[in-house]
Structure formats: structure tokens, C-alpha cells
Amino acid sequence: MLPYWLSCVEPLVFIAQVGSSFFDTGLLMVAKERSNDTDRYIPSGKAQQKEISNFYMVYNMISGFMPFVPAFLLARIGDKKNRKIPICCPLVGYLLSRCLLLLVIVYHWPLQVMYAAATLRGMSGSFTSYWAGIMALASEESNERLRSFRLVTIELVYGIAGLLGSIASGHIFNVFTVRRSQGTLLAALSVGLYAICLLYSLFLLKVPKAAAASPTERESAVTSRSATGESSERTKLLLRRASQAGLTAAGQTLPSIDRVTIVLLFVGATLYNVSVDGAVDILPTFVVTKPLNWTAEQVGYGNAAGFVIFITSFLGVTVFSRCARDTTIIITGIASFLSGMLVMAFVVKTYQFYIARALNLFALMTMPTIRSMLSKQVDASSYGKIFVLLELSFTLASVITSPIFTKIYQATLDWFAGFCFILSSILSFLAIIPVGVVAYRTRQQQGYEPIPSS
Known part of the structure; x- marks a missing residue:
């Protein structure tokens, strides 16, 4: 019998994210080197910024567009068959895309080959399916009271x-070269780590029993009682009354679906995700070109500063969940991101970058809390679908807005390179509005207590 920690999702999330960090740094530095080669007379500056931003624009659009149908199909299969499926399939795509980066580095293939890597990853479900699968699995094995903490713990591990x-x-990145190519060891380690992830998900990861029985299972459970002496008519009557009362056969309360709340949470989450993705898409180009002009080591430290936010957001949820509502935690996270991006717009020195990142300390409290609130609105058998629909809404919005942010960034380089970060802050502010409506509706609903019937 394996210990619990060796069969849950946290080790998988940890190993996969280390491999992803290696890949992200390697891809960015390769893109920077290849953009230097495109113009011998302008090794850095505006031409280089446009070259890198154009590559990432196309790469992100392919990454966002391709998973639509595969991710939804995988989510449905996961809900009906096995929660492992929407996790394992994307890991295959990730492994193949990491292999392509290794080949691009070693054999000096064109950088555009990475578009094929994004396509392969997308066709296997990509992050949309993978993260929705992780969230569905974690939600199913946790109770409602501790669900926000459970989901943010996974974010902490990430x-x-x-x-x-x-x-x-x-x-x-600079340690080992093959054929005078930097990044070979980094890409090879990323490939190895994702191979470990795939094997872990296939052979070690355990899927818990459903926290709440499906309608078919509830009917079967009640019907089975008829064999002990209850009539079938009485069994059906009991089942109807239990359903009307919102109870499972085990006596657990089924969630009452509030479609307005679900829609408002989707709108708020999508607006916030667009603001985050828009800023994050521009950030790599912003830091590796003038005025910052970072090296590989500085890029690593800058990315690490971004991941510190996961730790501080975890601590924030741990503390705030004891004294604040979910909607208050969500709005606090949005405000934290908004303030950091306002400062990022005016960054011209490296130390200023870290000040902006410090203001983002609680930015990642938002999404785990929204996912937790959404999971409380649906039955456990629909976790996969609700989470993948959320991720797909993010993906669709990102596909539309990514080229817009890129073109705005290129158009404003000459007079204000940080304009996109101000635009991101505005979108974050708009995301507060639907969440505020949810907070108001929740207070109104909790303000009225039902009169017990005779």
C-alpha cells in the first residue's frame, strides 16, 4: 500500500511545473537568440522586440485555439469514465512538445517548428484539460468547507x-552545450521530468471514489432497499422526496444550482484572466529587451519572483478564509494584481520590477476561490465539465485578446512601452464588478431565512 502523499496530485503538479519552468526559460532565451540573428545591424531594440512578440503572439494563439474540442471531450470522458484521462492525455502532448524544443536547439531547426509543438500540445488537451482535470480530482476528494484551502494548496505546490x-x-541554460547550442541540458531535463510525470499519472496517481453519487447511483442505492421488504412504489416515493429536499441517499446535501451566480463568476474570472494573460504575454518580451535587457539568469530570477506570489497567496487564503467571505478574498486578489500592473507600467530598472511584483503578493488568491465557489454550485459528477468550460472560456478570450495586446504593445513602444500594463489594470478593475454583484446577491440570499413548514 502506497502512502497517500505518493498517490495524490501534488507530486505530479510539482514535477510537471519544474519541467515547465525549464521549458519556458529555454524557449524564451532561444527566441531571443534567434531574433538577434534576424537582423545583423540591429541586434537589439525595437526590431528584436517585434520579432519576439510576434513569435509569442502566434505561439500563444495556436496554444489557445487548438485545445477547444479535445479538452471538452476529455472532460466528459473524465466525468463518466476515469479522472486520469484528462490528465494523462495532455501530458503526452507536453512530452512531445518538449522533445521538439530539444531538437530545435540541438539541430538548429527554425524557431517556427515550435508552432508544431504548440499544435501537438493543443490536440492533446493542453493546460486547459490538464488543469481542469487536476482541479476536478482535488475537488472530488475534498469537502466543501475545506475546498478553497485544498485548491489553493495545489496552487502553492505549483x-x-x-x-x-x-x-x-x-x-x-548556460551549463551544457551541444554543437555550440546553449540550453541543451535545460531542454533535456524538461523532457525527462515530463516522462516521469506521465509514468506517475499512469501507475501511481489514485482516483478517489465520487464524493457524491450520481443520479443513477442514487436510484440504484434506494431501489436496492426494496429487496429487504420495501415496496417499489414506496421506494420511488422516497427517492422523489429526497430529490425534492435536495438530499442524496447518504444524507448529503446536493448543491442548489444558481445559474446567475455561475454566469457572473464566469464573467469575472474571464475578465481577470484576460488581464493577467495580456500582461504575462507581454512580460517576457518586456524584460529581455531594453531598457531591462535581462540575461538568462535574470530571467530565471524574474520568473521565480512571479512564483513567490503562489506562496504569499496561499498564506493569504489561509488567513483571510477565517474572517472573510469568498467574494472578499477574490476582490482582494484582483486589487493586488491591479496595483502591481500599474507600477509595472512605469518600470525602467530591475529593482522597480521587483517592487511591482511585491504588490502582486495576493494576486493568485482569486482563481482558486472562484473555482471553489463554482464547484459548490454543481454536483460532483459535473466537476470536470464546469472546470473545463471555465478553462475554455479563458482560452477563447486569450486567443482573441493576445494579438490585440501584442499589436498595442508594438504600436506604443516608441512613446510608452508599459501601456499594455495599464490596459491590464483597467480590465482587472472591470472584473471586480460581477464579483461584487455576486457578493451582494449572496448577502441578500443569506439575509432571509426560510420559515419552517408544518
Whole structure:
């Protein structure tokens, strides 16, 4: 019998994120080197910024567009068959895409080959399916009272892995070269780590029994009592009354679906995710070109600063959940991100970058809390679908807004390179509005207590 910690999702999340950090740093530095080669007369500056931002624009659009159908299909299969499926399939795509980066580095293939890597990853479900599968699995094995804490704990593991992986990645990038190519060891380690993840998910990861029985299972459970002497008519009557009362056969309360709350949470989450993705898409180009012009080591440290936010957000949820509502935690996280991006817009020195990141300390409290609130609105058998629909809404919005942010960034380089970060702050502010409506509706609903019937 394996110990619990060796069969849950946290080790998988940790190893995968370390491998992803290696890949992200390697891809960014390769993109920077290849953009230097495109114009011998302008090795850095505006031409380089446009070259890198154009590559990431296309790469992110392919990454966002491809998972739509595969991710939804995998989520449905996961809900009906096995929670492992929407996790394992994306890991296959991740492994293949990491292999392609290794080949691009070693054999000096064109950087555009990475578009094929994004396509392969997308066709296997990509992060959309993988993260929705992780969240569904974690939600199913936790109760409602501790669910926010459970989900943010996984975010914490994700952040610690990203922190360690980012710090190490910048140094590893320069360690080992093949055919005068930097980043070979970094890419090879990423491939190895994802191979370990795939094997772990197949052979060690355990899927818990459903926290709440499906309607078919509830009917079967009640019907089975008829064999002990209850009539079938009485069994059906009991089942109908239990359903009307919102109870499972085990006596657990089924969630009452509030569609307005679900829609408002989706709108708020999507607006916030667009603001985050828009800023994050621009950030790599912003830091590796003038005025910051970071090296591989500095890129690693900068990414690590971003992952520290996972730790501080975990601490924030741990403290605030004892004295604040879920909606208050969500709004606090949005405000933290908003203030950091306002400062980021005016960054021209490295120390100023870290000040902006410090203001983002609680930015990652938002999404785990929204996922927790959404999970409380649906039955356990629908966790996979609700989470993948949330991720797909993020993906669709990102596909639309990523080229917009990129073109705005390129158009404003000459007069204000940080304009996109101000735009991101505005979108974050708009995301507060639907969450505020949810907070108001929740207070109104809790303000009225039902009169017990005779």
C-alpha cells in the first residue's frame, strides 16, 4: 500500500511545473537568440522586440485555439469514465512538445517548428484539460468547507515548483552545450521530468471514489432497499422526496444550482484572466529587451519572483478564509494584481520590477476561490465539465485578446512601452464588478431565512 502523499496530485503538479519552468526559460532565451540573428545591424531594440512578440503572439494563439474540442471531450470522458484521462492525455502532448524544443536547439531547426509543438500540445488537451482535470480530482476528494484551502494548496505546490525551477533554469541554460547550442541540458531535463510525470499519472496517481453519487447511483442505492421488504412504489416515493429536499441517499446535501451566480463568476474570472494573460504575454518580451535587457539568469530570477506570489497567496487564503467571505478574498486578489500592473507600467530598472511584483503578493488568491465557489454550485459528477468550460472560456478570450495586446504593445513602444500594463489594470478593475454583484446577491440570499413548514 502506497502512502497517500505518493498517490495524490501534488507530486505530479510539482514535477510537471519544474519541467515547465525549464521549458519556458529555454524557449524564451532561444527566441531571443534567434531574433538577434534576424537582423545583423540591429541586434537589439525595437526590431528584436517585434520579432519576439510576434513569435509569442502566434505561439500563444495556436496554444489557445487548438485545445477547444479535445479538452471538452476529455472532460466528459473524465466525468463518466476515469479522472486520469484528462490528465494523462495532455501530458503526452507536453512530452512531445518538449522533445521538439530539444531538437530545435540541438539541430538548429527554425524557431517556427515550435508552432508544431504548440499544435501537438493543443490536440492533446493542453493546460486547459490538464488543469481542469487536476482541479476536478482535488475537488472530488475534498469537502466543501475545506475546498478553497485544498485548491489553493495545489496552487502553492505549483508555485514552489515554479520558484525552484525558475531559479535553477537560468543557471542550467548556460551549463551544457551541444554543437555550440546553449540550453541543451535545460531542454533535456524538461523532457525527462515530463516522462516521469506521465509514468506517475499512469501507475501511481489514485482516483478517489465520487464524493457524491450520481443520479443513477442514487436510484440504484434506494431501489436496492426494496429487496429487504420495501415496496417499489414506496421506494420511488422516497427517492422523489429526497430529490425534492435536495438530499442524496447518504444524507448529503446536493448543491442548489444558481445559474446567475455561475454566469457572473464566469464573467469575472474571464475578465481577470484576460488581464493577467495580456500582461504575462507581454512580460517576457518586456524584460529581455531594453531598457531591462535581462540575461538568462535574470530571467530565471524574474520568473521565480512571479512564483513567490503562489506562496504569499496561499498564506493569504489561509488567513483571510477565517474572517472573510469568498467574494472578499477574490476582490482582494484582483486589487493586488491591479496595483502591481500599474507600477509595472512605469518600470525602467530591475529593482522597480521587483517592487511591482511585491504588490502582486495576493494576486493568485482569486482563481482558486472562484473555482471553489463554482464547484459548490454543481454536483460532483459535473466537476470536470464546469472546470473545463471555465478553462475554455479563458482560452477563447486569450486567443482573441493576445494579438490585440501584442499589436498595442508594438504600436506604443516608441512613446510608452508599459501601456499594455495599464490596459491590464483597467480590465482587472472591470472584473471586480460581477464579483461584487455576486457578493451582494449572496448577502441578500443569506439575509432571509426560510420559515419552517408544518
